Amino acid sequence: MILAGTIVNTGAIVAGSLIGLMAGKSLPERVKTILMQTLGLSTSLIGLQMALSSRDVIPTIGCLLLGALTGELLKIEDRLERIGLWLKGQIHSDSPSFAEGFVTTSLLYCTGAMVIVGSIQDGTTGNATTLYVKAMLDGVASAAFASTLGIGVIFSAASVFLVQGTITLLASRLAFLQEPAVLSAVTPTGGLLIVAIAINLLGAVKIRIGNLVPALGYAIVWALI
DSSP: OTTHHHHHHHHHHHHHHHHHHHHHTTSOHHHHHHHHHHHHHHHHHHHHHHHTTOSOHHHHHHHHHHHHHHHHHHTHHHHHHHHHHHHHHHTTOOOTTHHHHHHHHHHHHTSSHHHHHHHHHHHHHOOOHHHHHHHHHHHHHHHHHHHHHOGGGGGHHHHHHHHHHHHHHTTTTSGGGGSHHHHHHHHHHHHHHHHHHHHHHHTSOOOOGGGGTHHHHHHHHHHHO
């Protein structure tokens, strides 16, 4: 079935978020705090593993700097937050962390090699195994995130459907993204973005991660030239 992997991934995020929302209502604030800190540490581990996969850090740093400059000029983070606030208004939510939950999980679930590889595999061969594995990971993560960040997390399912669905439908034209050189450039760059997400979750400092997203595009371009 077309988009099978993306549909399952989207459904897993929705299901996990609903479980997390129900569980979160009965959790005391101190438990939510330690859960958020644990999520931050766990996310940092994932990001660091990806970031340290590269032996040549200079291109990664260069892509991040160019990405940050581009993102700030385009105000991507502000646009993402406005989308989150618009969604919040549409459902009349009073969650103070709605936009944070939406932006944080959208970026987390749409950043990484599994998104590219899994979507292209699904679109070109019909093999959605990678996306099914990602669906399980995202579903579990959504339960944890929704219990602390609230209902905004569930709307990241729409981001995943849009991004992965688009890559899947355009898979035949984007097959070059599976080239080892491209993946080896995208993986450490995406890993550092995930580390930035972890830093935000830990409350150490607020990094405007949305403005770093163009770095992934620069990493692809660097690999191709």
